[in-house]
Each structure stands twice: as C-alpha cells, then as structure tokens.
Amino acid sequence: MLSYRIFAKFSPSRQEVGQATLAFFQLYSFRRRAPSQVDSGGRVSQFCPVSAIGRRPARRAAAANGDFLVNFASDNTAAVAPGIMDALLRANDGFALGYGNDALTRDVEKRIGELFECDAAVFLVPTGTAANALSLAHVTPPWGGVLCHEQAHIMSDECGAPEFFGGGLKLIGLRGAGCKLTRDTVAGAIARYSGHVPHQVNASALSITQATEAGTVYRVDEIAAMSEVAHAHGLAVHMDGARFANALARMNVTPAEATWKAGVDVLSFGATKGGAMAAEAVVFFDREQADFMPERRKRAGHLLSKHRFLAAQFEGYLNDGYWLALARHANAMADRLADGLRACGVPIVWPVDANIVFALLPQALDAKLKAAGAAYYVRPKTLAGDDVAIAPDQMLVRLVTSFATVESEIEKFASLVQSG
Numbered sequence: 001m002l003s004y005r006i007f008a009k010f011s012p013s014r015q016e017v018g019q020a021t022l023a024f025f026q027l028y029s030f031r032r033r034a035p036s037q038v039d040s041g042g043r044v045s046q047f048c049p050v051s052a053i054g055r056r057p058a059r060r061a062a063a064a065n066g067d068f069l070v071n072f073a074s075d076n077t078a079a080v081a082p083g084i085m086d087a088l089l090r091a092n093d094g095f096a097l098g099y100g101n102d103a104l105t106r107d108v109e110k111r112i113g114e115l116f117e118c119d120a121a122v123f124l125v126p127t128g129t130a131a132n133a134l135s136l137a138h139v140t141p142p143w144g145g146v147l148c149h150e151q152a153h154i155m156s157d158e159c160g161a162p163e164f165f166g167g168g169l170k171l172i173g174l175r176g177a178g179c180k181l182t183r184d185t186v187a188g189a190i191a192r193y194s195g196h197v198p199h200q201v202n203a204s205a206l207s208i209t210q211a212t213e214a215g216t217v218y219r220v221d222e223i224a225a226m227s228e229v230a231h232a233h234g235l236a237v238h239m240d241g242a243r244f245a246n247a248l249a250r251m252n253v254t255p256a257e258a259t260w261k262a263g264v265d266v267l268s269f270g271a272t273k274g275g276a277m278a279a280e281a282v283v284f285f286d287r288e289q290a291d292f293m294p295e296r297r298k299r300a301g302h303l304l305s306k307h308r309f310l311a312a313q314f315e316g317y318l319n320d321g322y323w324l325a326l327a328r329h330a331n332a333m334a335d336r337l338a339d340g341l342r343a344c345g346v347p348i349v350w351p352v353d354a355n356i357v358f359a360l361l362p363q364a365l366d367a368k369l370k371a372a373g374a375a376y377y378v379r380p381k382t383l384a385g386d387d388v389a390i391a392p393d394q395m396l397v398r399l400v401t402s403f404a405t406v407e408s409e410i411e412k413f414a415s416l417v418q419s420g
C-alpha cells in the first residue's frame, strides 16, 4: 500500500515517460555514436561514407573482456546498423496491434513485394534458421528430399531444424567446387533420387545458398539453369539468402532477376548479417504457394507478438537502398582484405564474391595473429573438398567483413601478417 502511494505520488504521466525515454535515447545515442564516423586510425573510411551507411556503432578498445583488435569472425559480430537502430527507436512509440497486424508490418510486406516486383507473400521471422527450416518444410513433404550443397548451412549448422520442422524430410548433400552446385550435379542427383516409390526418398526441393558458405555467388544464368532442371522434375527451388544483399551488390541485376525470374520459388531474405538485430523474411514469389504458412510459422513459435519490431528492422534496412549500401561496403572491405593478404603472399582460396574471404595461413602465423587479438575462424580442411591443395602446415581460415568493418582494421591485420 505504502509503495503504491509513493508510486502514485511520483508516478509521471505517459507523456513525461515518453519524453524522458526519448531524452535518454538521444543522450545515449550521442554518447555512443560520437566517435563512430571516423575509424580508429582517425580517418573517415573511404568505403564508409557516412551519407551512405550512416554512423558506425561505437566500439571499445581491445580488452580482455572479449573484444578483439580486429574482428573478422562473422558479420554477426557487428552491432546493429545505425539506420536500423533508428528505425527500431521510431517504432518504439505508442501502441500497435500484435502478431503482424500493425501498419508497419503491412507496409514492409508490401515494400518487399515491390522490391521483388511481384505479389509476394512475406513472413518475417527472427532467425535465418527459422526462415530456412520453415520455407523448406513448406515446399517439401515429410517423405521428400532437399538437394543442397554438402557444406550448406542447412546441412551443417542448423541442428536438424529443416528436418525437424519438415517432419523428417531428408537433406541430401551434394559436392561442388566453391560450395556451389551446378546444373549437372543437380540433374544427376534428381536422377538418383527419383522413382523406386514408396521405398526411397524422392528429391522434392533444391536449396542453394546466396552468397555461398565459401563466399562465392551464383550468377543468374547458373540459378536459371539449376531451376530449370529442378522445375522440370517437379522440385521447388529455395534460396538461403542470408547474404542476399552481398550477392546482389556484386551483380548488376535486380532482386527479381536474381530470384523468381531465374526460377527461385521461395527466398530466405536475410537482414541480420547485413546489419539488422534479428530479422529475416521468408518470401514466396507465388502467393498460392504460401497457403497455411501463417499457421506453420505460428506453430513453430516464430510469429512474434511484438511483430512491429521485426518490421521496423526491415523498414530501416530497405530505406533508400540502405541495405545495398551496407552490403557494398562489406564487400569492398572483403576485396581490400583479400588484396592486402595477396600482397603479403597469402593464398586466397575462392573468388571473393561477397564479404567472406578464405585464406591459407601457415600455422605459426595463425597462432601469432590470434595472440595479437585477431578474431576469425579456422575451418576444417574438408570444407575445401578436392578443390584446393592445402599443405599440412597450412590452415584454412575464414575472414568475414561487415558494414562496420573499417580500413584501419584491414591495415592492422595486413601489417600483422606482413610482419609475421
């Protein structure tokens, strides 16, 4: 009772709470963002025009608390892109209907359809795993098979989510240089996984990753050739577009040309790796293929109650081509990184098509770089398959850039490699 009275006496009006919250965020944003327009070397990055991708989130200096001197571990180690955080803050006002029935969600769904130049059915979810698993479950019967690269994220990094949500569907891993499949590989697998019913799993869908796990990008003609053979045999075509923006930024084509016009039926359109906090869109290019997808998403626990915050992230991401500006920057940083490593004599494994660089580092140099505070992942040599000859003392390392990477990090890393 006493506490209630004290609260009642001092409780501010809703307007006051709103003003105080806004003031807090403005102060917080100012304090966090002030140093962000210049890199840690004090220069504005030539690949980081403030007008194009906005402020860079502030970072603390390297310390024993988990920060690194340079961080190429993944694009999800970056913070949220400022334009997306701003959109979240704008959405953080007043009331909005839940479960996607709000105006912002409707608007974003419409905008995604416009972006892809079709009447798309769009479902926002918070993770790429959910987007992939639910898409694949929707286009594949539980007794069907999904053809994919043997190194695909759905195959090796989603803890069986596609199989689980797909009621037991089977992922069929195929080989291919640079983590890419070809028309011939797909045709061969379809021949292998057709017929002998009801005994064997039949291929029901094809899933390709854009950009691939090797950082390579499928060109439109490659997608079209695989889609053609898949459709001819009744398979649906899914694209895991966790880094769709990076791929598109590299190619001079439209989102429609890179997807449904080349035969893609359903896309996991990622925003998280590109700078969002947690937002992906499942995009069905033919609305009729999305029947009962609302129920599938809900049943899987992926229909967010405060859905407007998913939509807000896409609003910020898509505004004024922000998503492509962020991706172009990340790609440019990867190019710069690969050039810097090549100049030091480090072999680069696959074409750098997106924001991922694979390199071969001597073991001793790897240890030195790690000790100096460089973050990146060493990948199993098996990832390279038969494509690449790797010497016993070499390590296959993956370096990922993001919208937040600045040139000074590349330079620091290159000079560590040089002095190694």
Ligand SMILES: Cc1ncc(COP(=O)(O)O)c(C=O)c1O
Pocket: 126, 127, 128, 129, 130, 132, 153, 154, 209, 212, 213, 240, 242, 243, 272
């Ligand atoms: C190619 C690819 N697809 C899907 C995902 C899954 O995203 P999430 O970690 O949000 O589930 C990732 C994440 O690393 C990825 O790299």
